[in-house]
Amino acid sequence: MSLALLVVILSLVLLIWSADRFVEGSAVAARHLGMPPLLIGMVVVGFGTSAPEMVVSVLAAWQGNPGLALGNAYGSNITNIALILGLTALLSPIAVHSQILRKELPVLALVTLLAAWQLRDGSLERIDALVLLLVFAGLIGWSIREGMRARTDALADEMEAELQSHAMPLGRALWWLGIGLLLLIISSRGLVWGAVSIAQGFGVSDLIIGLTVVAVGTSLPELASSLAAIRKGEHDLALGNVLGSNLFNTLAVVGLAGIIQPMAVPPEVLTRDMLVMGALTFSLFVLGYGFRKPGRINRVEGAVLVAVFLGYTGYLVIGVLGT
Numbered sequence: 671m672s673l674a675l676l677v678v679i680l681s682l683v684l685l686i687w688s689a690d691r692f693v694e695g696s697a698v699a700a701r702h703l704g705m706p707p708l709l710i711g712m713v714v715v716g717f718g719t720s721a722p723e724m725v726v727s728v729l730a731a732w733q734g735n736p737g738l739a740l741g742n743a744y745g746s747n748i749t750n751i752a753l754i755l756g757l758t759a760l761l762s763p764i765a766v767h768s769q770i771l772r773k774e775l776p777v778l779a780l781v782t783l784l785a786a787w788q789l790r791d792g793s794l795e796r797i798d799a800l801v802l803l804l805v806f807a808g809l810i811g812w813s814i815r816e817g818m819r820a821r822t823d824a825l826a827d828e829m830e831a832e833l834q835s836h837a838m839p840l841g842r843a844l845w846w847l848g849i850g851l852l853l854l855i856i857s858s859r860g861l862v863w864g865a866v867s868i869a870q871g872f873g874v875s876d877l878i879i880g881l882t883v884v885a886v887g888t889s890l891p892e893l894a895s896s897l898a899a900i901r902k903g904e905h906d907l908a909l910g911n912v913l914g915s916n917l918f919n920t921l922a923v924v925g926l927a928g929i930i931q932p933m934a935v936p937p938e939v940l941t942r943d944m945l946v947m948g949a950l951t952f953s954l955f956v957l958g959y960g961f962r963k964p965g966r967i968n969r970v971e972g973a974v975l976v977a978v979f980l981g982y983t984g985y986l987v988i989g990v991l992g993t
Contacts, residue, residue, distance in 0.1 A: 756972045794932060
């Protein structure tokens with residue numbers, strides 16, 4: 671047990687470091703290759719910060735631990751909104767100026783509804799996973815079209831400033847991209863092994879471990895990116911990281927895991943975890959959209975989000991201790 675815990679801690683540290691190198695290298699390389707800053711912010715950075723969730727969930731499904739894969743994806747979505755955006759708003763209220771992000775908010779709400787509808791029969795079949803991947807491909811196409819059509823946008827301006835502050839030659843960017851990806855895979859294998867070992871040692875399901883330890887760990891790159899963005903006043907970039915990550919988790923991460931290993935879904939995933947994830951997503955839609963004015967998540971709302979995360983995590987822990 672002590673060895674498994676040590677492996678999890680070391681793997682998480684390596685995972686966070688390698689994810690940062692991977693995202694930075696990808697973003698700078700994309701800029702060198704001529705990709706517009708808005709697309710880099712929407713696709714490369716937003717989805718790149720979800721690389722840990724993708725690698726961990728794919729490996730978990732491949733090794734026959736679908737509960738860990740599903741818990742990691744949905745738990746990360748809950749962590750992204752409740753903990754990361756909550757903490758970010760506590761430090762500095764988040765103002766939403768980007769029109770692109772205001773379009774992504776209702777899309778995320780619809781995608782969450784689709785995911786919940788697929789789980790209504792207690793299973794995630796390969797056809798369900800294929801639908802998720804097709805929707806994801808469609809959203810990538812939509813993002814590229816919107817990014818090419820938009821002449822100016824707050825997210826694009828913030829991303830351009832961020833890229834200029836991390837300027838490096840193309841060769842170095844590709845080096846960090848490759849090293850980051852390699853270490854992501856290595857650290858994810860260690861994390862999956864350690865998480866499964868801990869779950870077996872405590873006699874809890876790998877779903878619970880995925881929803882808690884693994885989900886928070888793989889969401890740390892989003893936390894670091896959002897806190898760094900908010901310190902620089904890049905509010906749209908902070909929210910864009912979370913929106914892109916949640917779309918990626920719900921569609922690509924769960925989709926890939928489901929293609930590899932169709933899974934039976936415990937009823938509590940729909941009645942507990944999906945319910946919390948859906949409520950948080952729709953609350954974010956209401957708070958961040960703004961309707962007739964720019965959206966804004968203030969400190970009080972940030973505190974409520976953090977309280978929801980603590981309450982949800984506490985409920986899971988009490989459930990484990992009570993068994």
